[in-house]
Amino acid sequence: MRNAVAAVALAVVLAGCSSGTQSGAPGSSSQGGSSTATTAPGSSGTPGSSGANPTAPAQPPVSISEEKPVIPPNVTPVAKEKVDTTSLSDTYRDEAYVFGDGRDVEVFGVGGGCKEARAEITGQSADVVQITLVTITKQPPGTMCTQEVRQVPLTVRLDAPLGDRRLVLESREETG
Numbered sequence: 001m002r003n004a005v006a007a008v009a010l011a012v013v014l015a016g017c018s019s020g021t022q023s024g025a026p027g028s029s030s031q032g033g034s035s036t037a038t039t040a041p042g043s044s045g046t047p048g049s050s051g052a053n054p055t056a057p058a059q060p061p062v063s064i065s066e067e068k069p070v071i072p073p074n075v076t077p078v079a080k081e082k083v084d085t086t087s088l089s090d091t092y093r094d095e096a097y098v099f100g101d102g103r104d105v106e107v108f109g110v111g112g113g114c115k116e117a118r119a120e121i122t123g124q125s126a127d128v129v130q131i132t133l134v135t136i137t138k139q140p141p142g143t144m145c146t147q148e149v150r151q152v153p154l155t156v157r158l159d160a161p162l163g164d165r166r167l168v169l170e171s172r173e174e175t176g
Contacts, residue, residue: 075099075106084168092133092171093151102161107169109133111152114145119154122170130168131156136176 071077078096085094093108109117116136123130133154139145 071097072099078105078162078167082164082166084166087170088133089171091149092169094169096167096169098162102163103158104155105129105131105158105162105167106153106155107131107133108151109154110135110149110171112146112148112150114139114143115149116176117152117154119156121156121158123168124159126165128166128168129158129162130170133169133171134174135171136174138176 076098078098080094083094083096085092088094091110095108097106098104099106107119109119110133111117114137116138118134118136120132120134121129122132
């Protein structure tokens with residue numbers, strides 16, 4: 001099953017690359033110091049990828065392989081003891097990565113079928129950054145949804161570099 005999920009994820013990433021877009025591309029920043037990253041199948045390139053919007057998060061740098069992540073040299077894994085995932089179910093990955101100028105953080109949400117994933121920065125202080133992983137179920141009337149679950153890379157942009165701050169990951173489900 002893991003290999004099937006990884007193969008589907010790889011196919012989605014490759015399809016996005018060949019069309020000049022990236023599936024699972026991060027979203028944009030919103031007003032009020034809170035950032036949101038979203039993924040939508042078939043979405044177009046991101047503002048951060050073209051350099052047009054320097055405050056938008058950069059493209060996710062880490063592969064979404066289930067077995068072992070491929071981490072480029074300019075990406076730093078957040079130490080396990082700095083990532084608090086105690087409120088997350090086992091469906092979520094317990095890892096995070098920092099890249100760029102230290103303000104871009106990649107985490108992993110859950111998507112698939114009629115589910116989309118989004119990450120929201122719900123708190124930032126001198127000691128802690130809190131990110132909520134949101135799973136949105138969108139099932140149009142009269143349609144059936146597959147029940148596959150896949151890890152979705154999500155990138156958020158912090159107000160300041162993560163540095164030594166603790167990262168708290170929480171989850172929420174919504175119906176859209």
